[in-house]
Amino acid sequence: xxxxxxxxxxxxxxxxxxxxxxxxxxxxxxxxxxxxxxxxxxxxxxxxxxxxxxxxxxxxxxxxxxxxxxxxxxxxxxxxxxxxxxxxxxxxxxxxxxxxxxxxxxxxxxxxxxxxxxxxxxxxxxxxxxxxxxxxxxxxxxxxxxxxxxxxxxxxxxxxxxxxxxxxxxxxxxxxxxxxxxxxxxxxxxxxxxxxxxxxxxxxxxxxxxxxxxxxxxxxxxxxxxxxxxxxxxxxxxxxxxxxxxxxxxxxxxxxxxxxxxxxxxxxxxxxxxxxxxxxxxxxxxxxxx
Amino acid sequence: xxxxxxxxxxxxxxxxxxxxxxxxxxxxxxxxxxxxxxxxxxxxxxxxxxxxxxxxxxxxxxxxxxxxxxxxxxxxxxxxxxxxxxxxxxxxxxxxxxxxxxxxxxxxxxxxxxxxxxxxxxxxxxxxxxxxxxxxxxxxxxxxxxxxxxxxxxxxxxxxxxxxxxxxxxxxxxxxxxxxxxxxxxxxxxxxxxxxxxxxxxxxxxxxxxxxxxxxxxxxxxxxxxxxxxxxxxxxxxxxxxxxxxxxxxxxxxxxxxxxxxxxxxxxxxxxxxxxxx
Amino acid sequence: xxxxxxxxxxxxxxxxxxxxxxxxxxxxxxxxxxxxxxxxxxxxxxxxxxxxxxxxxxxxxxxxxxxxxxxxxxxxxxxxxxxxxxxxxxxxxxxxxxxxxxxxxxxxxxxxxxxxxxxxxxxxxxxxxxxxxxxxxxxxxxxxxxxxxxxxxxxxxxxxxxxxxxxxxxxxxxxxxxxxxxxxxxxxxxxxxxxxxxxxxxxxxxxxxxxxxxxxxxxxxxxxxxxxxxxxxxxxxxxxxxxxxxxxxxxxxxxxxxxxxxxxxxxxxxxxxxxxxxxxxxxxxxxxxxxxxxxxxxxxxxxxxxxxxxxxxxxxxxxxxxxxxxxxxxxxxxxxxxxxxxxxxxxxxxxxxxxxxxxxxxxxxxxxxxxxxxxxxxxxxxxxxxxxxxxxxxxxxxxxxxxxxxxxxxxxx
Numbered sequence: 001x002x003x004x005x006x007x008x009x010x011x012x013x014x015x016x017x018x019x020x021x022x023x024x025x026x027x028x029x030x031x032x033x034x035x036x037x038x039x040x041x042x043x044x045x046x047x048x049x050x051x052x053x054x055x056x057x058x059x060x061x062x063x064x065x066x067x068x069x070x071x072x073x074x075x076x077x078x079x080x081x082x083x084x085x086x087x088x089x090x091x092x093x094x095x096x097x098x099x100x101x102x103x104x105x106x107x108x109x110x111x112x113x114x115x116x117x118x119x120x121x122x123x124x125x126x127x128x129x130x131x132x133x134x135x136x137x138x139x140x141x142x143x144x145x146x147x148x149x150x151x152x153x154x155x156x157x158x159x160x161x162x163x164x165x166x167x168x169x170x171x172x173x174x175x176x177x178x179x180x181x182x183x184x185x186x187x188x189x190x191x192x193x194x195x196x197x198x199x200x201x202x203x204x205x206x207x208x209x210x211x212x213x214x215x216x217x218x219x220x221x222x223x224x225x226x227x228x229x230x231x232x233x234x235x236x237x238x239x240x241x242x243x244x245x246x247x248x249x250x251x252x253x254x255x256x257x258x259x260x261x262x263x264x265x266x267x268x269x270x271x272x273x274x275x276x277x278x279x280x281x282x283x284x285x286x287x288x289x290x
Numbered sequence: 291x292x293x294x295x296x297x298x299x300x301x302x303x304x305x306x307x308x309x310x311x312x313x314x315x316x317x318x319x320x321x322x323x324x325x326x327x328x329x330x331x332x333x334x335x336x337x338x339x340x341x342x343x344x345x346x347x348x349x350x351x352x353x354x355x356x357x358x359x360x361x362x363x364x365x366x367x368x369x370x371x372x373x374x375x376x377x378x379x380x381x382x383x384x385x386x387x388x389x390x391x392x393x394x395x396x397x398x399x400x401x402x403x404x405x406x407x408x409x410x411x412x413x414x415x416x417x418x419x420x421x422x423x424x425x426x427x428x429x430x431x432x433x434x435x436x437x438x439x440x441x442x443x444x445x446x447x448x449x450x451x452x453x454x455x456x457x458x459x460x461x462x463x464x465x466x467x468x469x470x471x472x473x474x475x476x477x478x479x480x481x482x483x484x485x486x487x488x489x490x491x492x493x494x495x496x497x498x499x500x501x502x503x504x505x506x507x508x509x510x511x512x513x514x515x516x517x518x519x520x521x522x523x524x525x526x527x528x529x530x531x532x533x534x535x536x537x538x539x540x541x542x543x544x545x546x547x548x549x550x551x552x553x554x555x556x557x558x559x560x561x562x563x564x565x566x567x568x
Numbered sequence: 569x570x571x572x573x574x575x576x577x578x579x580x581x582x583x584x585x586x587x588x589x590x591x592x593x594x595x596x597x598x599x600x601x602x603x604x605x606x607x608x609x610x611x612x613x614x615x616x617x618x619x620x621x622x623x624x625x626x627x628x629x630x631x632x633x634x635x636x637x638x639x640x641x642x643x644x645x646x647x648x649x650x651x652x653x654x655x656x657x658x659x660x661x662x663x664x665x666x667x668x669x670x671x672x673x674x675x676x677x678x679x680x681x682x683x684x685x686x687x688x689x690x691x692x693x694x695x696x697x698x699x700x701x702x703x704x705x706x707x708x709x710x711x712x713x714x715x716x717x718x719x720x721x722x723x724x725x726x727x728x729x730x731x732x733x734x735x736x737x738x739x740x741x742x743x744x745x746x747x748x749x750x751x752x753x754x755x756x757x758x759x760x761x762x763x764x765x766x767x768x769x770x771x772x773x774x775x776x777x778x779x780x781x782x783x784x785x786x787x788x789x790x791x792x793x794x795x796x797x798x799x800x801x802x803x804x805x806x807x808x809x810x811x812x813x814x815x816x817x818x819x820x821x822x823x824x825x826x827x828x829x830x831x832x833x834x835x836x837x838x839x840x841x842x843x844x845x846x847x848x849x850x851x852x853x854x855x856x857x858x859x860x861x862x863x864x865x866x867x868x869x870x871x872x873x874x875x876x877x878x879x880x881x882x883x884x885x886x887x888x889x890x891x892x893x894x895x896x897x898x899x900x901x902x903x904x905x906x907x908x909x910x911x912x913x914x915x916x917x918x919x920x921x922x923x924x925x926x927x928x929x930x931x932x933x934x935x936x937x938x939x940x941x942x943x944x945x946x947x948x949x950x951x952x953x954x955x956x957x958x959x960x961x962x963x964x965x966x967x968x969x970x971x972x973x974x975x976x977x978x979x980x981x
Contacts, residue, residue, distance in 0.1 A: 008472045012381035016374040016443050017393060022419070023440025024400045027411035034411070041410070043657045044678040092303055097296070099303040104555055105548065106307040109314055111497060112544050117536060121313045124332050127812055148811050148961065163310070168494065172449070175490045179456065209452045216448070220401045234755075237811060237961060239954040245404040252406070253650045254946035255981075256675060265407040272402045280398065325842035329820030350621065410654050417658040428660055508654055511611070511641050511662075513624075527617040528645030529754060529815055530839065 034262045041258035054263035063239075064247070064264055068271070071244040074154055074161075075222035081162045082218045083211075086169025091199075093170070094177050104174075108167040119231025122160050123147065150240035153233050157241060160228050165221060169214045176210030177203065212283040219276045223268075244268055321537035328533055347538040351521035352513075357546070360517040363431055363506075364499045367438040371495055372488055375443050379450030380480055384459070394451060397444040405441070405504060412437070413508055434509045438499050445498075446491050453487035454480075489557045500547055518543045606882035609637040613655070613662035615648040615868055616709065618838075622904040629896055636883055652676075656875070663876055663884045666868045667706050670941045673698060673871075680705045681872035686885055688892045691911040693930075695937075698869040706869030707888065710907025713851070713864035713926030713935070714761050714833030720848040722746060722828040730858045731798055738806040741828045749803055749829040751810035752818040758810045759956040760940055760948035762800075762831060763974075764863050765856045766792035767939035777942040780978060787975045788968070792857055797967025799856055800959065810960055834908065834922035835867075851925040853934070862929040865938030866910060944981060951977045 035054055039047040058064055093104040113121070126147045134143030146156040180203060188198050226245040229235065235242035235250075242250070248268070251261035320328055321343055322336035347353075382390045416427040416437075427433035461483075465475050481488075503519045510516060522543070525536040614623065620642050627638035641662060643651050649672060655661045656679050667673050673680060677700050683689050684703045698706030716728070722744075727737045741748035751758050769792045770776040779785045787793035813821075819836060821827040823843035831854070840849070853860050872884045891897035898914050901907050908923045908930075909916050916927055929935050940948060955973035959965045965973075 009381055009385060012377045012472075012476075013393065016378040016439075016447075019374075019436060019440045020397065020400075020443050022415070023412065023437050024403070024408070024444075025396065027408040027415055028400065028403055030411035030415070031408055040675060041653060041657070042676055042678070043414075045675070092306075095299075097300050097303055099300045099307070101555075103303050103307040105552060106311040108551060109311060109544075109548065112501065112547055113314065113317065113540065114501060115503065117317065117540050120531070120533070121316045123814070124316065125313060128332065145812060148809070150961075163313070166310075168497075171490055171493055175453075175486050178486055179453075209456050213449060213452050216398070216401075217445070223402060224404045226404060226406065234949070236953070236957055238957040245406060248404060249406045250946060250950060253653070254950060256945045258410075262407065265404065269399075269402055273399050276402060277395065277399065325816065325820070325839060326823075326844070329816060329824070329843075410657060413654050413660065414658040417660060421659075428658075507643055507647065508651065511613075511655075511660070512639060513641070523642050523644045523647075524617060524620055526644035526646070528615070528648075529756070529835070530618070533816070 031262050032266055034259050035266050036263075037259040039259045040256040041252060047259075050259070054260045055267065057260065058263060058267055063242075067242050067244050067247040068268060070154065070241065071223060071225075071268075074157060074225070074243055075219060077155070078158050078161050078165075078222045078225075079215060079218045081158060082165045082169055082222075083214055085162055085166035086214060087173050087207075089166060089170040090173030090177055091203075094174060104170075107170055110163050111165070111167045113164070114227050115231060117231075118160070118164070118228065122156070122232055126156055147233060148237055150237055153237060153241045157225070157228055157232055157243075160232055161222070161225060164228065165218060169218065172214055172217070173207065173210050176207045180206045208283065208286055212280060215283060216276055216280055219272075219279065223272045223276075317537050317540060321534055321541055323534055325533070343534040343538040344542065347522075347525075347535045347542060350524050350535065351518065351539060351542070352516075353518075353521070353542060355514065356516055356518045356521045359431065359515060360500060360519075360546075363434055363438070363517055364496060366431075367435045367442070367499050368492055368495055370435070370439050371442055371446050372491060374439065375446035375491070376450050376481060376484055376488065377476065378443075379447045380454055380476060380484075382447070383451050383454040384462075394447070397447045401444045401448070409504070409508060416509075428509055429511050429515065431510075431515060434506055437505060437509060438502070441505065442495050442498060446495065449487055449491050449494075450484065453484065457483055485557075489554055493551065493554050496550060497547060501543070605879065606636075606886055607877075607879040608635070608883070609639065610663040610880060610883045610887060611639045611641060612664045612887075613641040613643075613648075613652060614664075614666040614870075615645060615668060616666070617642070617645045619905045622900065626891070626897070626900045626904070630887060630890060633896075634886075634890075636887070638887065656873070659875070661873045661875055663873055663880050664887065665871055665873065666709070667698060667871050668868050668941075669943075670698070670700075671943065671945055673700055673705055675945075677705065679873060679875055681874040681881055681884075683707070683872065686889070688885075688889045691892060691913045693910050693912055696866055696910045698866070698871070706871040707892065708866035708910035709868045709870065710866070710901065710905070711864055711910045711926060711930060712833055712835060712867045712908070713862045713929065714831070715851045715853050715862040715925075716749075716829050717822065717832045717836065717849060717851050717922060718829045719822070719825065719827075720850050721825075722847075725850070725852040728852070728855050729860070730855050731795060731802070734799065734855050735802045738802060742806055746825075747808065747821065747827045748806040749831075750807045750813055750818050750821060750827045751803065751831055752813050752815040753811050754815055755949045755953045756940075757815065757818075757831070758960075759952045761833070761863070762854070763796075763948075763952055764939045765854055765859065765936075766790065766796040767942075768863060768936040769857055769859060773937060773939040774942050777939065781944060783979060787971050787978070793971050793974075794968060795856055797969075797971045799854075799967075800956075800970055801967040804960055804963070811957060832922075834920070834926045837920040837922045838906070840920075849921050851922050859936065861934045861936045862926060863938055864926055864930055864935040865941065947978070947981065951981050 036049060036051060037047045038050045038054070039045070089107045093100045093107065127145045130143045130145060134140040137143065146152040184202055185198055188202055193201070224245050225243055226249065229241065229243050229246045233241045235246055248261050248265050251257050251264060316332060319334070319336055320332060322339055327337060382394050413428070416433065419425060420427050427436065461479060462475060465479050470478070501519055506517050506520055507523075510520065522536065522539040525532045525539060612623075612627065620640070624640045627640050630636065630638055648666075649668070652661070652665055653676070656676065661679065667676075667680070680700075682703045683705060689697060689704050689707060692704075692707055693711075696708045696711070697704045698708070718725075722741060723737060728734045738748040751762075766787070767773045767776055770790075776785065780787070816839075818827070818830050818832075819839045820843070822830045823840050823845050825847065834851070851862065853862055870888060872881055872888070874881070876884070891901070892911055893913065901909060901911075901914060902916060903918075906920070906923070908919065908927050916923075919927060944951075952974060955970060955977050958973070959970045
């Protein structure tokens with residue numbers, strides 16, 4: 001780079017990179033540093049350097065492994081369902097129907113509700129509303145309290161997460177759909193392409209950049225899921241849904257194992273980063289081919 | 291026939307949207323019930339629509355002051371986020387070298403870190419900065435805004451970067467040949483082109499910042515500085531929650547955002563127009 | 569590329585410098601050394617959300633009287649301790665804060681001021697001070713007690729004095745068509761408080777917890793725990809699945825007369841105000857091993873931040889002294905916070921029936937201590953809850969097996 005370019009480059013990127021480093025990067029690196037210590041998280045209490053012990057301990061930590069597997073499973077299912085819904089909504093609300101305007105707001109609103117209230121609403125839906133539906137329709141095998149079933153509670157979280165995130169992803173997909181030139185679609189229509197053909201051959205390929213973004217965001221939100229987990233199941237029943245962020249949180253702030261909790265965070269970060277950055281790499285590559 | 295078909299579609303969309311929204315009904319309906327009525331039925335419509343819980347919640351939350359705080363924090367954070375992240379993303383996208391890749395990737399990668407794992411080092415670091423430089427990072431709106439910018443920059447950069455790579459360079463190249471400086475180029479040509487994605491960035495960040503609880507609760511301690519979500523703590527005990535006030539408080543928190551969204555979506559949808567997909 | 573390397577180096581260096589300086593030392597805590605008199609501002613952070621509003625008023629009265637500014641912070645009940653920890657660690661701690669558990673004190677005791685020489689501690693009721701290694705570190709908010717909260721129209725304490733009569737009573741209630749008993753799903757309600765009994769009936773409950781931690785004793789070899797298992801079997805037989813019962817639901821079922829007995833504490837009393845309760849409410853002991861005492865303890869204690877300078881600590885002492893001895897302070901504790909006073913210089917009056925039962929038990933010496941305050945960190949949620957949930961979901965698990973599972977969970981913690 002020429003010197004002048006370098007100066008311009010720094011002016012454009014410098015401020016945000018600095019803020020970002022101070023707020024996110026440095027605390028994160030400090031977190032990594034803590035992972036080499038045995039420490040209860042109170043500054044005045046002793047910190048013992050244990051080298052890689054925390055990491056070695058992880059290998060045989062069954063709870064950690066379970067939690068990691070659960071999180072991956074959850075994320076995988078959630079990514080599919082959130083994106084199908086989000087894309088579906090986006091296609092719906094960019095059509096020419098009259099209902100489009102109110103619908104757009106309605107799909108978006110669940111995104112605004114988080115935390116304990118969210119848990120309350122959905123606990124009620126699963127316990128009472130589901131039972132009611134089950135009793136009235138006879139499908140009690142499906143409509144019962146999912147939160148009480150170790151194998152279904154995870155799917156209950158998928159439902160709530162999808163409900164929350166679909167509107168968010170819809171906003172991004174809308175931006176993408178908006179970028180598709182109207183003439184292209186119009187031309188295809190005149191040429192006799194059916195709605196499905198237009199979707200498959202024009203809209204979806206041109207939406208690749210939106211897919212990159214949405215897939216990555218759902219992956220990252222899914223892996224980091226905390227609120228929904230805490231409010232809905234608190235990791236239960238019988239510890240069957242303790243996903244990763246909650247697991248680390250409990251290790252750090254519940255059991256007072258700061259260093260060990262940080263080691264868990266680091267390992268999981270590396271795993272997740274490997275997966276998601278590969279995803280970004282692959283989808284970005286496909287964009288270029290378009 | 292075609293008309294009937296369309297009407298059917300309208301109805302399907304509406305039903306779908308209502309079904310999707312139905313959990314929010316629970317929030318609204320129960321903001322009018324006391325514990326006794328809530329126990330009787332969560333689903334039923336409230337027996338009366340007195341706004342006493344709203345007034346009570348507003349008073350307890352010191353709503354007007356909290357609203358002002360939230361507005362300042364959100365607006366200023368968004369302003370800087372949009373400017374700084376669009377600048378950075380554009381530069382990173384248009385400068386194809388190793389440094390750009392590393393910076394971009396570190397932004398993206400940090401989106402995978404759960405906030406809970408870095409909050410303690412973060413607040414400790416802010417304290418260190420305060421003591422070394424006397425810049426008040428903690429317990430000030432300025433400090434909170436600074437941190438909001440840091441935490442939300444990754445998402446914004448990601449969105450901008452993705453968008454910028456899809457717009458052709460030709461326009462920018464032409465302007466450069468005409469002798470336009472990088473700054474002029476950015477302000478006059480690039481930023482306006484980014485408008486659709488800017489609206490998205492604003493919407494998503496507004497939600498995030500307006501609703502955030504954990505970060506502001508760690509940064510702000512003085513009661514006078516509290517943002518709206520912080521003021522709802524009064525309703526959340528360790529074992530009991532005052533549901534009616536909590537729901538009323540939540541509704542009060544949401545109304546400004548919904549109004550904002552209604553306003554913003556006009557901009558999203560502009561330009562979809564003629565060639566829309568059916 | 570040079571720039572890349574330089575950038576990365578810079579960030580790494582910053583982090584290391586910060587990490588080392590943040591954890592290595594605690595110098596220069598004390599901003600001002602003006603220890604001659606007391607500071608004109610203190611900050612208070614406390615965990616009982618239910619009294620926040622009233623406490624802010626108390627603080628305002630203090631300011632009006634003395635001119636000392638009192639800033640009251642707040643957060644949700646579930647966030648409190650984690651926030652306190654982050655703040656203490658970054659020199660942002662409050663002047664006065666609350667501590668819930670003995671194990672919390674153990675952990676942060678270097679931040680807690682030793683009150684042993686302060687005059688107000690003389691008023692603390694016997695055995696209720698928060699102590700560590702023989703020194704006083706906290707003054708109780710008030711007494712709290714739990715047991716079987718019952719509907720006086722349906723049950724009387726004489727009905728249930730041991731396991732057999734407990735089961736018989738539940739059977740009778742069941743036949744009468746009421747729901748005999750219920751627990752709520754929250755970890756503290758489904759097992760946390762209940763699990764106190766077998767511990768608290770030991771000679772020295774604190775030591776027993778330590779021995780259990782060290783594996784020197786086991787629950788399965790201790791009679792009280794085996795009987796506890798049988799009580800849990802009876803509860804499972806006659807109660808609706810506790811996992812499905814929220815706290816609100818439990819209270820509502822009881823207040824409307826459809827449940828006869830719930831396991832709760834006097835903190836639940838204000839929740840009954842929202843219902844038209846048309847019967848008298850009482851609280852009786854959980855009759856495990858013929859126990860005839862309520863479990864009474866202190867849920868939170870006031871403590872002072874030792875990390876502050878002398879002037880601020882002095883101001884904090886002044887405030888506590890005022891709250892514990894002035895007429896205004898007493899009025900707030902009894903009338904506004906509705907606490908059962910744990911200070912001997914405060915008269916309780918006009919208590920709700922549950923608090924009255926706790927106070928009576930306390931005055932008559934019919935109390936057993938709390939034990940969960942000695943459990944290792946996160947035990948209720950992390951250790952005791954999962955086996956208990958399994959137990960309630962699967963009728964094939966016996967009470968003995970529950971105890972074995974609890975043992976195993978405790979050991980693998």
